[in-house]
Structures are given as structure tokens and as C-alpha cells.
Amino acid sequence: MTTPNQTTKPAVDQQLTFDDQVIEKIAGITVSRVPGIVSLDGNMFSEFADKVTSGTNVTKGIKVDAGEKQVAVKMDATIEYGKSAPEIFKAACQEVAKALDQMTGLKLVKFELHINDVKTRQELANDTDEKDVA
Numbered sequence: 797m798t799t800p801n802q803t804t805k806p807a808v809d810q811q812l813t814f815d816d817q818v819i820e821k822i823a824g825i826t827v828s829r830v831p832g833i834v835s836l837d838g839n840m841f842s843e844f845a846d847k848v849t850s851g852t853n854v855t856k857g858i859k860v861d862a863g864e865k866q867v868a869v870k871m872d873a874t875i876e877y878g879k880s881a882p883e884i885f886k887a888a889c890q891e892v893a894k895a896l897d898q899m900t901g902l903k904l905v906k907f908e909l910h911i912n913d914v915k916t917r918q919e920l921a922n923d924t925d926e927k928d929v930a
Contacts (some may be wrong), residue, residue, distance in 0.1 A: 814900055816860050823869050824854035826895040830888045832879035834915050837872045867896060868906035874913040876920070885909050 827833055836857040857872040869892060875884055893904040915923070 811864075812901070813864075814862060814902070816862055817855060819860045819862050819867055819869070819896065819900070819902070820855035820858040822895055822899055823860065823871065823892050824856075824858050826891050827871065827873070827888050828854060830884060830891055832876050832884040833888065834874040834876050834913075834920060837874055837912055862902065865901075865903060866905045867900075867902045868908075869896075869904065870906075870908040870910070872910045872912050874915055875911055877914045877916040881911055 824836055827836065836854070859870045861868040873888075875881060888909055889904070889907045892907060896902050896904050
């Protein structure tokens with residue numbers, strides 16, 4: 797009777813983790829590329845911080861709850877007047893899910909997009925002009 801050669805190596809304990817800020821940044825960069833999204837908006841403190849610093853914080857207005865294999869994303873945004881909020885939401889959800897899966901392997905299981913403002917093209921132009929003056 798022969799016994800199989802059991803020269804197996806001990807299994808390596810492997811774990812890949814991400815800081816919540818990494819997930820927030822991936823979601824922020826991804827959503828900023830979705831047509832109709834004007835900006836991601838945070839609380840009053842982050843708005844004040846942007847005015848005091850040169851800040852363009854892509855994680856502003858984004859909260860994540862990441863586990864080992866799944867992630868939930870919640871964000872606040874301003875959209876362009878006249879654009880379809882449901883279409884923007886659908887595109888944002890699809891793009892964020894794809895980016896997170898591709899870059900981290902995490903599955904998006906919950907996506908919330910809270911629209912807290914709508915801006916016209918004129919308001920956007922005025923906002924840009926004010927930033928150039930500052």
C-alpha cells in the first residue's frame with residue numbers, strides 16, 4: 797500500500813482590507829464623472845473648510861460602511877437643473893458598483909443618493925466665476 801506524498805504547505809492567512817476613505821474616494825471620483833452630477837456636498841463644516849483651504853475634497857458628502865466582502869455607500873449631491881434625477885441615480889449606482897468591484901473586489905449592496913440641491917447652468921457659471929475671483 798502506498799501513501800500519497802503529503803508535502804502540503806501550511807495555508808497562508810490572507811486578508812485585503814481598505815480604509816473607508818479609500819472607498820469614499822473611489823465612489824467620489826466615479827460619481828463626479830456621471831453626467832448631471834454637479835457636486836458632492838458635505839456638512840457645513842466641510843463647506844467651511846473648502847472656503848478656508850483650496851480644498852476640492854472628493855470624499856465630501858460620502859459615507860461608507862465597508863465589510864470584508866460588501867459595502868454600502870451613502871452620498872449627498874447637487875444635480876444640474878433639467879436633468880433626470882432617476883437616470884442620474886441609476887447611472888451613479890451602476891458606475892460605483894462597477895468601480896468598487898473592479899478596484900477592490902467589494903460588492904455594492906446598498907447605494908443611497910440624496911439630492912440636496914439643483915443648480916442651473918447660470919448658477920454653475922456664477923459659482924465658477926466666484927471661485928476664480930477668490
